[in-house]
Amino acid sequence: xxxxxxxxxxxxxxxxxxxxxxxxxxxxxxxxxxxxxxxxxxxxxxxxxxxxxxxxxxxxxxxxxxxxxxxxxxxxxxxxxxxxxxxxxxxxxxxxxxxxxxxxxxxxxxxxxxxxxxxxxxxxxxxxxxxxxxxxxxxxxxxxxxxxxxxxxxxxxxxxxxxxxxxxxxxxxxxxxxxxxxxxxxxxxxxxxxxxxxxxxxxxxxxxxxxxxxxxxxxxxxxxxxxxxxxxxxxxxxxxxxxxxxxxxxxxxxxxxxxxxxxxxxxxxxxxxxxxxxxxxxxxxxxxxxxxxxxxxxxxxxxxxxxxxxxxxxxxxxxxxxxxxxxxxxxxxxxxxxxxxxxxxxxxxxxxxxxxxxxxxxxxxxxxxxxxxxxxxxxxxxxxxxxxxxxxxxxxxxxxxxxxxxxxxxxxxxxxxxxxxxxxxxxxxxxxxxxxxxxxxxxxxxxxxxxxx
Amino acid sequence: xxxxxxxxxxxxxxxxxxxxxxxxxxxxxxxxxxxxxxxxxxxxxxxxxxxxxxxxxxxxxxxxxxxxxxxxxxxxxxxxxxxxxxxxxxxxxxxxxxxxxxxxxxxxxxxxxxxxxxxxxxxxxxxxxxxxxxxxxxxxxxxxxxxxxxxxxxxxxxxxxxxxxxxxxxxxxxxxxxxxxxxxxxxxxxxxxxxxxxxxxxxxxxxxxxxxxxxxxxxxxxxxxxxxxxxxxxxxxxxxxxxxxxxxxxxxxxxxxxxxxxxxxxxxxxxxxxxxxxxxxxxxxxxxxxxxxxxxxxxxxxxxxxxxxxxxxxxxxxxxxxxxxxxxxxxxxxxxxxxxxxxxxxxxxxxxxxxxxxxxxxxxxxxxxxxxxxxxxxxxxxxxxxxxx
Numbered sequence: 001x002x003x004x005x006x007x008x009x010x011x012x013x014x015x016x017x018x019x020x021x022x023x024x025x026x027x028x029x030x031x032x033x034x035x036x037x038x039x040x041x042x043x044x045x046x047x048x049x050x051x052x053x054x055x056x057x058x059x060x061x062x063x064x065x066x067x068x069x070x071x072x073x074x075x076x077x078x079x080x081x082x083x084x085x086x087x088x089x090x091x092x093x094x095x096x097x098x099x100x101x102x103x104x105x106x107x108x109x110x111x112x113x114x115x116x117x118x119x120x121x122x123x124x125x126x127x128x129x130x131x132x133x134x135x136x137x138x139x140x141x142x143x144x145x146x147x148x149x150x151x152x153x154x155x156x157x158x159x160x161x162x163x164x165x166x167x168x169x170x171x172x173x174x175x176x177x178x179x180x181x182x183x184x185x186x187x188x189x190x191x192x193x194x195x196x197x198x199x200x201x202x203x204x205x206x207x208x209x210x211x212x213x214x215x216x217x218x219x220x221x222x223x224x225x226x227x228x229x230x231x232x233x234x235x236x237x238x239x240x241x242x243x244x245x246x247x248x249x250x251x252x253x254x255x256x257x258x259x260x261x262x263x264x265x266x267x268x269x270x271x272x273x274x275x276x277x278x279x280x281x282x283x284x285x286x287x288x289x290x291x292x293x294x295x296x297x298x299x300x301x302x303x304x305x306x307x308x309x310x311x312x313x314x315x316x317x318x319x320x321x322x323x324x325x326x327x328x329x330x331x332x333x334x335x336x337x338x339x340x341x342x343x344x345x346x347x348x349x350x351x352x353x354x355x356x357x358x359x360x361x362x363x364x365x366x367x368x369x370x371x372x373x374x375x376x377x378x379x380x381x382x383x384x385x386x387x388x389x390x391x392x393x394x395x396x397x398x399x400x401x402x403x404x405x406x407x408x409x410x411x412x413x414x415x416x417x418x419x420x421x422x423x424x425x426x427x428x429x430x431x432x433x434x435x436x437x438x439x440x441x442x443x444x445x446x447x448x449x450x451x452x453x
Numbered sequence: 454x455x456x457x458x459x460x461x462x463x464x465x466x467x468x469x470x471x472x473x474x475x476x477x478x479x480x481x482x483x484x485x486x487x488x489x490x491x492x493x494x495x496x497x498x499x500x501x502x503x504x505x506x507x508x509x510x511x512x513x514x515x516x517x518x519x520x521x522x523x524x525x526x527x528x529x530x531x532x533x534x535x536x537x538x539x540x541x542x543x544x545x546x547x548x549x550x551x552x553x554x555x556x557x558x559x560x561x562x563x564x565x566x567x568x569x570x571x572x573x574x575x576x577x578x579x580x581x582x583x584x585x586x587x588x589x590x591x592x593x594x595x596x597x598x599x600x601x602x603x604x605x606x607x608x609x610x611x612x613x614x615x616x617x618x619x620x621x622x623x624x625x626x627x628x629x630x631x632x633x634x635x636x637x638x639x640x641x642x643x644x645x646x647x648x649x650x651x652x653x654x655x656x657x658x659x660x661x662x663x664x665x666x667x668x669x670x671x672x673x674x675x676x677x678x679x680x681x682x683x684x685x686x687x688x689x690x691x692x693x694x695x696x697x698x699x700x701x702x703x704x705x706x707x708x709x710x711x712x713x714x715x716x717x718x719x720x721x722x723x724x725x726x727x728x729x730x731x732x733x734x735x736x737x738x739x740x741x742x743x744x745x746x747x748x749x750x751x752x753x754x755x756x757x758x759x760x761x762x763x764x765x766x767x768x769x770x771x772x773x774x775x776x777x778x779x780x781x782x783x784x785x786x787x788x789x790x791x792x793x794x795x796x797x798x799x800x801x802x803x804x805x806x807x808x809x810x811x812x813x814x815x816x817x818x819x820x821x822x823x824x825x826x827x828x829x830x831x832x833x834x835x836x837x838x839x840x841x842x
Contacts, residue, residue, distance in 0.1 A: 075510075083610030087638070087674055119608070126671050212515070214479030242483070268664065275522050278483055 093138030095125035116142030142210030172343035175410035186309025199298035226328035236285035241277035359402025489534030491521035512538030538606030570806035582705025591701035595694035632681035637673035749803025761793030762828035776817035
């Protein structure tokens with residue numbers, strides 16, 4: 001039998017059962033421990049496994065036909081891993097760079113306890129070759145165990161994406177103590193708004209690419225129940241995507257809170273848009289500066305934001321809110337997916353660790369045009385995006401600047417400090433191009449005020 | 454034998470108990486805003502029964518219905534909302550698919566038998582549709598190769614095997630069917646442009662109806678187009694079905710188009726048989742394809758026809774219905790008509806043979822053109838209105 005497991009996957013054991021059930025030699029079936037949220041086993045690999053168990057001739061009403069064990073053996077003979085190895089010659093993503101035929105042969109027939117396979121992890125990377133200039137990740141996790149079962153591929157991808165971070169040997173520091181943040185107040189003539197976001201996954205439930213409807217609904221229930229326990233400035237309410245009124249929808253659009261069904265093929269190929277809009281929704285506090293997305297690209301996305309440049313306040317609320325939510329779910333027997341090697345576990349390997357993107361919408365009219373801008377950002381470990389988010393263009397001279405890193409650095413370290421430096425360097429650069437700051441300011445004020453008209 | 458069944462039953466129930474399952478209420482999809490055949494039929498109880506089942510290649514009820522759950526549809530256009538992942542799907546999930554088929558195919562019962570007739574000699578007329586009105590004629594169908602899973606479910610290895618077998622079979626065609634295979638991922642810029650100009654090229658599906666079922670995976674691996682040198686016979690490999698076979702030409706000689714269609718199909722089938730393969734077919738469902746709407750003949754015979762006056766006539770829709778025909782824009786399904794030119798084809802697929810369907814198109818188009826000519830002259834068409842076929 002081709003289903004095997006790495007030696008450290010101790011969660012996979014056979015239930016006690018009569019020897020006749022598992023008598024086919026070196027078979028190790030993927031029967032899981034009683035996990036209350038294991039969904040019904042399905043998929044090609046289950047069929048293969050159960051068929052080989054010798055269920056043989058069954059009356060109707062049972063799952064398998066007479067021919068299934070023979071069919072399974074024939075399929076394995078006809079399609080060795082080499083027949084299924086994807087053609088990645090025109091691809092430019094981290095998965096395509098890391099996946100070798102040998103690796104694929106080891107991993108193809110493995111499954112996680114939730115029956116998630118390698119092919120399912122990499123489907124998005126196979127379907128989306130990427131761009132010569134933009135290297136996407138090209139794979140997703142279906143559950144927490146994916147990062148273990150398919151470590152042979154995930155580890156080099158993580159290393160590639162996170163600047164050499166090696167999950168086998170390194171540890172990720174988590175630090176959500178907002179008091180450690182130095183400075184964090186930005187000049188509001190430049191910084192229009194500040195925002196910190198991250199994601200959290202609920203341990204024991206499959207991730208958006210893989211989850212069944214019932215698991216997704218469970219994520220919604222667990223999260224909404226916990227959020228209803230938030231008090232004070234964090235008290236708020238939940239809006240289910242499928243049930244909100246037209247007026248609520250318009251309000252959320254106007255506030256830029258509403259998320260819609262993903263259209264990016266990177267996301268849809270991974271299967272995270274299935275059953276839309278079932279069990280998706282938005283929660284926000286009454287003050288409208290703490291927002292949670294449920295079942296979009298991750299189980300939860302947590303966002304703290306406000307107009308202006310008070311990043312310290314945004315981060316403080318972020319940390320406080322996160323801790324409260326974690327405490328509330330723990331009270332009910334749940335926890336977030338987290339481990340020492342990878343930090344917080346999220347769907348996309350690019351979001352491991354902190355999953356944190358702290359950013360500002362900032363006007364940098366002079367700096368944006370400066371040819372050194374890109375290099376400056378690189379050195380500060382910052383990235384720019386358009387004001388519509390990832391893959392959008394900047395409107396006017398306003399850009400979205402945020403930290404580049406997610407894994408290997410704690411939340412506090414993550415460039416929140418560095419954004420202040422970016423802002424400072426605006427003034428320095430302007431001085432060095434011959435325009436004194438005193439001359440520049442009126443120019444900027446003029447720009448700003450004319451832009452505001 | 455019964456001991457084995459008892460043992461197996463005990464094993465199964467142990468396995469079932471081990472895997473704690475969530476209750477149906479939590480798994481059953483919310484279909485309250487949906488308008489498709491699947492949503493009309495799938496009750497919670499039916500879902501509860503069907504989620505216990507799986508085909509031997511691992512296709513489940515959730516796989517079958519995903520496209521229908523993701524695409525609620527439109528009150529006026531009933532999509533099917535479910536697909537097959539393999540030939541067995543139609544058996545294992547018959548509790549859902551039989552009523553869907555009955556609803557979609559005009560009352561076709563689970564006990565009904567479908568007649569296959571691809572002998573073009575049986576077609577009466579069809580070689581004289583007026584080319585001043587009928588701009589082009591076309592017949593298409595699909596075929597699936599037995600023993601392989603279907604596009605929503607197939608692995609890369611299977612898809613490649615289908616491509617290999619198909620291109621080898623097609624390469625051995627001769628005479629006016631002699632042609633060449635163009636793999637989507639290997640074609641040159643020039644070849645691509647030529648195929649676009651010939652209106653042969655198909656691209657990765659964008660319709661969410663198709664993508665949600667998983668048939669766009671691994672694009673463009675193992676997809677391709679074969680056509681004969683005369684550019685009148687065309688085969689799509691691994692698009693929405695294993696094979697889509699198309700015969701077409703300019704003008705109104707549907708008889709010739711259908712003759713080539715039948716000859717080509719029969720030759721391809723023979724070539725597959727020589728290599729130990731056959732098409733998926735059975736007495737009840739005819740040719741088995743991915744979408745239940747294409748069962749039976751899988752045949753769409755149609756023309757591009759100029760009907761600027763007729764199409765503005767209030768009786769147009771009714772006449773089409775009586776003739777068992779449907780209209781589309783000239784870009785195919787879900788497009789609008791341009792310049793009064795419509796794509797008119799048979800509405801049925803199952804329960805009528807190929808010859809019968811093409812006959813309906815031939816007779817129907819003749820009538821529509823006659824009506825158009827009357828309207829051009831300002832004359833009435835009431836005496837030409839047909840009975841419901």
